[in-house]
Amino acid sequence: MTDVHELLARDVLEVLGHAVIATDMTGTVVLWNDAAEALYGWSSAEAVGRPISELTVPEPMQDLAAEIMADLAAGRAWSGVFTVRRKDGSTFTALVTDTALRDADGQLVAVVGVSLNFAQVVRPFVSRTREAVISTDRAGIVRLASPAIVTLLGWREEQLVGESWWDYVHPDDRDAARAAHAAVAATKDQMPPAEARVRCSDDSWLWVDSSATNMLAEPIVRGVMLTLRDVSDRHAMLEELAARAARDSLTGLVNRAAFMDRLTTLLTRRAHCGVMLFLDLDDFKSVNDQYGHVAGDAVLRAVAERLVRSARPEDACARLGGDEFAVLAENISRPEDADAFVRRISAALSEPVTVGTAAIRPRASIGFALLGENRSADQVMQLADEAMYRQK
Structure with a gap:
């Protein structure tokens, strides 16, 4: 699409170092830079001319993608975290900024999105903490996991990202954990920690104390941050005391x-x-x-x-x-x-x-x-x- 190329200088796209993708107002890819190929795995030749939804949007995110496109069509920019799909089928969380472009007559002609791997953006912050931290969206889908999660639960970050956190919570604790998560997502007030059993990579269950922070309004996060601490020793002691009693x-x-x-x-x-x-x-x-x-x-x-x-x-x-x-x-x-x-x-x-x-x-x-x-x-x-x- 020549109009888009005139609006976006190619040298600027590459100097940015970020994945830049442009679509027309129907969602068909018209521009795909080298960084996008590196991030998503599709080459420009493979991507241009195809619907963006087929290339990068996994099924659970299709409804949200449609809502974002409606906002862009109305002239509203969008920025936040979004679970995307690579060519090999794997998913990851991207930090995305989308905006609609207008031509000289003020008509909407394209949508341009700049995306980065969310984990790479925030990893310098979470990697410095010894706490096990995960970030989830409002529904509980994991977007980020700190390195300490491996030590605590045995799961690697790539095994958790894109998965529902509730699948890792013990069935007997799941309803209470969901309710606590929803309560945090609904308020800015600090809520008391919640305890639950969480499944480890060896299929054992670990009692953890989960402190949740609502960061849904933070553009770079747009999620609920959970800090997990091992409280299995405390529960073992309580169970022993109860057994003795x-x-x-x-x-x-x-x-x-x-x-x-x-x-x-x-x-x-x-x-x-x-x-x-x-x-x-x-x-x-x-x-x-x-x-x-x-x-x-x-x-x-x-x-x-x-x-x-x-x-x-x-x-x-x-x-x-x-x-x-x-x-x-x-x-x-x-x-x-x-x-x-x-x-x-x-x-x-x-x-x-x-x-x-x-x-x-x-x-x-x-x-x-x-x-x-x-x-x-x-x-x-x-x-x-x-x-x-x-x-x-």
């Missing part, structure tokens, strides 16, 4: 509170096929009186171990306190099956426990209650307790 420190079995939570959850699910066993060691006080509390503790630990061995892996064994224990077993609905379960546990408990030179033979009274409809956890516990006392 749910366990009896002497035997390692779940404690009364955790057991009641499990029973309540089971009944809330209306899973009424199951049985609860209530065990009380007979005359345990005499063991402490005769052999001492160290021996008594050894017996309690042995009882706990035998309960776990006698029960199924999915059953919950608990020390309720003192010399009282409980077992919650699902999928047992008949009294005869519950009786068989009780006999198996009784036989296991009756084996002697050797403490020093003493052989102590524990004895236990065991009662059970089948889970039933319209029963609360407290009611089931009471029924099992009453059944146990009838055995004494």
Whole structure:
């Protein structure tokens, strides 16, 4: 198109060192400089005469490209970041400035765009930080990743750019992460950090703290910057503390509170096929009186171990306190099956426990209650307790 060549001096285009592409008002390429060939992979001979949308605009960006072209046709310039496609099919984020050109009569005759690799523009800034930083657009598409991302997650920048960040967030955390991202994008106010599990390149999950900054109005960024920090140690500590809080420190079995939570959850699910066993060691006080509390503790630990061995892996064994224990077993609905379960546990408990030179033979009274409809956890516990006392 001669008019465009008259409006743009070729020597200026090359001296700029940036990719310069011109199209007519239908989006057909009329000018493609050497830097554009280096950036996109298409030669001028291949590009001129073809629609720009076929060469550089990936499918997810077609709607935005149409909106930009409408703005340009209306005489409004556009500048920002835009995900583009190379000849080999790979994508990257470009910093683009588009403007419409008019002829001597004031008629729009062409659109000229200058584009740079966005990562190369901002890399001098992000490469200096030791923090793992990514930039996403409003929808969560990754446009930039700092070198520290490799150290944190194992992903290289080229693996992330153009991908949806939500594909890397754990499914259980994805809705909350999206909501936090949207909240940041909707305000200039600083929002509190959000935590989520993020998928690493080895398919493991890492807990990260994500601090988001709204830079959508910044022309050179036009995105949300996320700074990620590894908080897996903190979560491991919290999980350990939670596990300890749910366990009896002497035997390692779940404690009364955790057991009641499990029973309540089971009944809330209306899973009424199951049985609860209530065990009380007979005359345990005499063991402490005769052999001492160290021996008594050894017996309690042995009882706990035998309960776990006698029960199924999915059953919950608990020390309720003192010399009282409980077992919650699902999928047992008949009294005869519950009786068989009780006999198996009784036989296991009756084996002697050797403490020093003493052989102590524990004895236990065991009662059970089948889970039933319209029963609360407290009611089931009471029924099992009453059944146990009838055995004494």
